[in-house]
Amino acid sequence: MTSIFRALVRKDLRLFFSDRRSVIMAFVAPIVIASFFGYIFGGNGGQTEASRVAVLAVDQDASVTSREIVANMTADKALAVQPAGLEEARAAVRKGKAIVAFVIPAAFGADAGRALFDAVSKPVIGLLYDPSHAAEMGMVQGMLSGHVMEAVSKEMFTGQTDRQAVKDSLAQIEQSAMAPADKKSLETMLRGIDGWNARRDSGAASGNATAPQGLTIPFQVHSEAITSGIGVQYNGYAHSFGGMGIQFILFVGIDVGMGLLAMRQSGVWQRLRAAPLSRGTLLGSRAVSAAMTSMLVLMVLFAFARVVFGCRIEGSMVGFLCICAAFSLMTAAFGLLIAALGKTPEATRGLSILVTLLMVMLGGAWVPTFIFPQWLQKLTIAIPTRWAMDGLDAMTWRGLGFSSAIGPIAVLVGFTLVFGVLAVMRFRWEADS
Amino acid sequence: MLEVDSIRKTYGNIVAADGVSFRAGAGETVGLLGPNGAGKTTMVSIVAGLLRPDSGQVLIGGRPLGGDTDPAKRNIGLVPQNIGLYGQLSARENLALFGALYGLGGAQRKRAIDDALRLVGLSDRGKDAVKTFSGGMMRRLNLAAALLHDPQMLLLDEPTVGVDPQSRNAIFDNLETLKKRGKTLLYTTHYMEEAERLCDRLVIIDRGKVVADDTLSGLHRLMPVTNLLIVDLDNARDGFPAAELRSLPEVQSVEIRDKELKIGLRDLSSESPRVLQWLVDRGWKFQHVSSERASLETVFLTLTGRSLRD
Incomplete structure (x- = not known):
């Protein structure tokens, strides 16, 4: 990475962490909401008493x-x-x-x-x-x-x-x-x-009578939750932290797009374009900083879930990290695509949020996809968040190996390429003057 | 240093630049003058490499300006019309970033930052976030950010927009210092007095075309009048018969704004009494009359038929 590229990435990270609203939205909000959803969807191992x-x-x-x-x-x-x-x-x-x-x-x-x-x-x-x-x-x-x-x-x-x-x-x-x-x-x-x-x-x-008894159900049920291993209980927080992490990281992606659109309207973009920098450096540094921020958000969320709620990466740690990295890259490309297709921040924000919430909802981040009708479940295969959710579930509470991460990683990298190529092709490089 | 050759740029049906050509020699300050929407910012953007012209070329030091990474861009420092700074970062952090974009690092960058802050009088505010600065301070820092890599040419796109007179004077002082250091300045403005104070040569643009390109004295020679008679009318109202006044043989130009009537005359001593009598005869009352030499504003009015502030 060249010093110019590093300077641009460092600047983006500095700007992100100096904006209290962005930090709260990226870290605190998903932790609060994921904790709530995790609790009402079973908590860690059924310790939560179900409401009667x-x-x-x-x-x-x-x-x-x-x-x-x-x-x-x-x-x-x-x-x-x-x-x-x-x-x-x-x-x-x-x-x-x-x-x-x-x-x-x-x-x-x-x-x-x-x-x-x-x-x-x-x-x-x-x-x-x-x-x-x-x-x-x-x-x-x-x-x-x-x-x-x-x-x-x-x-x-x-x-x-x-x-x-x-x-x-x-x-x-x-x-x-x-x-x-x-x-x-x-x-x-x-x-x-x-x-x-x-x-x-x-x-x-x-005095020899036994207690009277009527007809009873002639069988008993032995139920066993199939999790990562025998005696390992299902932890509802693993799913909720994955889901909320995905949702709020996509919001980071929206902020990347909005930031670029806003920058185009300010003198900063003209100043950056006036410098002898390649387009790859300008967009690439933005994508890398966005991916780093997203990755950090996911790591902090799962670290919190591990310490507070006992969520473990029961499956492949490498697979988990690769899925997080692939989704972070996809988010960065999604942000660039927003900047490429949007005209002004005001006109673009509403539509971006709608698209994001649809992706989150259809991806199963709010409620599991198995409750969707069959046709909708098939449709969600085309949604990247579905793959991210399935991959994170597989690596966390399902305890599956790296082979189960390959599919989600490949699909997320594919979406990254598609979004990235579209963004570069559609990006308006000329200044808004 | 800079040669702009037959530049044409259109946005759909709008022609922003129509065969614009001009030059700026080393150490020369050239004013790009025109009303809002004349095409000044488009020209600055093309010279800075932000916009690609439909036709024509920009030469820096005799070489055509190439693509995004052309090293020739290191010779240019852009001061954009909109503030090009990150408000959340400190002044020093902003300058460090923009210095890094031109490959400055370590002690060299620190020295450049110190020099730039000293020039614009912000040395004591270097660690403060830019968002805490006044508008004038931001404008000065906006200028400083273009100087870090010590470019030979500065492109200044209306650098005094929205600043108070004190800050404007400070910016002028900074620019005069840079001029003395031998920098080439391309300065766009629609304030004629700024152009008259700073520029060696003026390129007047209107509707994307160059309508005049000359030194200050050369442009003064284009003036139809050298004197203005200024009458503050007591009973000014709509429907002042400007055309009727202009038809008088001694009157060269007439401009009225609110109660202020400006009449262009060749010879104040012989012609002003007759004009004032003409006003009195038609019932126009006034208590105050003054005169001044005609400015470049009059040149622009003569050349384009409209005011610079339109």
């Missing part, structure tokens, strides 16, 4: 079965269940104070027991839900189904209330027009339950 879904229980039955359903729902750690009246529950959901309210109608306990063997008349549990929380509604509905099955079957097969229902069902079967073979099978099952209940009663009298 606010649910209201409207029990119009007040039977043993309905009380047990409410009690089981209340005991669930994913839910914050409160009792409420029907109108109170409706108003609370409308105001957003509760996400779901379930309504157990009168006589539900008895009707549900009989409905186990009668497909025609089933009692209805009402669900009042906030339409902006459809996912939570589905979750509550699933949990409610499990708890209802457990409570109703328990009461049906072992509870006092539903023993009468067994006897009633036997009487109904006697008089029904069911096929004789079916009638016989059902009678056999119900008489078996009746006899089992009688034996439990005699056992209870002698």
